[in-house]
Amino acid sequence: MPTGLSVFRKALNVSVPLTMDSPEQYMAVALAEARLAAERGEVPIGAVLVDNSGQMIAQSGNRTIELCDPGAHAEMLVLRQAGRLRGNYRLLDTTLYVTLEPCVMCAGALVHARVSRLVYGAVDPKAGGVVSLFQVGQDTRLNHLLDVEGGLLADECATLLRAFFRQRRGGAAAGIGQERLQSR
């Protein structure tokens, strides 16, 4: 019997834009990207950008090692790809789904791109820039605020990261997903 993820993996290979109807399905696509990243030896984080009609605009996993680019986090790659596709660096009326709470760089890029909403999976107590260490996207000194929701499929997202780091370093990823945050 095909699992949900295998269905989404298959879906990743089709070229037509996909529309789904639940946040869990979008996060499952982000998770599939995270698993593909792990297979490439990258930290397993995946992201997908969705417009207000539910159409997926862009999706990616981390590619920092492959591209020798410290900025090649999944979120950044998705924003760049979506900007090129739309012919506009402002990505209004979109939601970014990502498996881990974004870092400060990615959170800043979400603000620059004017993304409306962020939905993340696991919290990142060590480097999270949205709720954990900093509150980029919630700070009224910046000229754009993000609607933020955390904790979607958090266990799955965190388990993937922990397994990856356990395998790579013989130890668990420090703290990832150990603190659960919900909508704020």
Ligand SMILES: [Zn+2]
């Ligand atoms: Zn980042």
